[in-house]
Amino acid sequence: QQQVKQSPQSLIVQKGGISIINCAYENTAFDYFPWYQQFPGKGPALLIAIRPDVSEKKEGRFTISFNKSAKQFSLHIMDSQPGDSATYFCAASAQTGANNLFFGTGTRLTVIP
Amino acid sequence: DSGVTQTPKHLITATGQRVTLRCSPRSGDLSVYWYQQSLDQGLQFLIQYYNGEERAKGNILERFSAQQFPDLHSELNLSSLELGDSALYFCASSLQTGVAGELFFGEGSRLTVL
Numbered sequence: 001q002q003q004v005k006q007s008p009q010s011l012i013v014q015k016g017g018i019s020i021i022n023c024a025y026e027n028t029a030f031d032y033f034p035w036y037q038q039f040p041g042k043g044p045a046l047l048i049a050i051r052p053d054v055s056e057k058k059e060g061r062f063t064i065s066f067n068k069s070a071k072q073f074s075l076h077i078m079d080s081q082p083g084d085s086a087t088y089f090c091a092a093s094a095q096t097g098a099n100n101l102f103f104g105t106g107t108r109l110t111v112i113p
Numbered sequence: 114d115s116g117v118t119q120t121p122k123h124l125i126t127a128t129g130q131r132v133t134l135r136c137s138p139r140s141g142d143l144s145v146y147w148y149q150q151s152l153d154q155g156l157q158f159l160i161q162y163y164n165g166e167e168r169a170k171g172n173i174l175e176r177f178s179a180q181q182f183p184d185l186h187s188e189l190n191l192s193s194l195e196l197g198d199s200a201l202y203f204c205a206s207s208l209q210t211g212v213a214g215e216l217f218f219g220e221g222s223r224l225t226v227l
């Protein structure tokens with residue numbers, strides 16, 4: 001059972017456009033929500049993360065929006081660049097006990113020049 | 114470079130065989146995680162070790178086992194291999210457990226079962 005659901009599966013955006021990837025979860029014990037970026041042949045790498053005490057976090061062109069009541073969070077990539085072309089994974093974990101991450105199924109982003 | 118080293122990078126074997134994947138965590142990290150990545154399933158959590166002890170178990174098959182050694186490196190053993198075990202296996206490490214934070218991933222071991 002997928003604990004974190006991610007959409008869309010793939011996304012094509014023009015250079016300069018906004019890329020939006022959405023995730024939803026059910027487990028209310030989750031309290032850490034990172035986004036990982038993965039390039040072909042590489043392992044995932046942390047891009048940005050949020051905890052549920054804030055509704056938005058911005059780092060450069062990347063913003064996470066978090067809706068605790070709806071149990072949803074999303075990644076916005078502003079002014080998308082060809083170098084942003086990668087697979088993006090949302091994830092969630094709980095503070096208590098082991099802090100293993102539960103990942104979404106990934107979104108393959110292609111930014112067209 | 115995440116600092117996490119995985120070997121081998123590629124492995125081709127036959128059904129029914131057994132393989133061992135090795136992971137060296139970042140210097141100072143006590144916690145090691147194993148994930149399986151397949152095309153349709155994304156990243157699936159298999160198992161976590163912290164300072165030599167098993168901390169959490171995910172969707173790990175009984176044919177699979179893992180351990181973390183005193184020097185903190187970890188091995189994932191996959192036995193009686195089936196075609197469906199073909200996947201990328203990632204190891205990740207973090208400083209501690211019980212506190213949600215960044216996991217640092219290696220570049221993965223690609224297993225092909227023929």
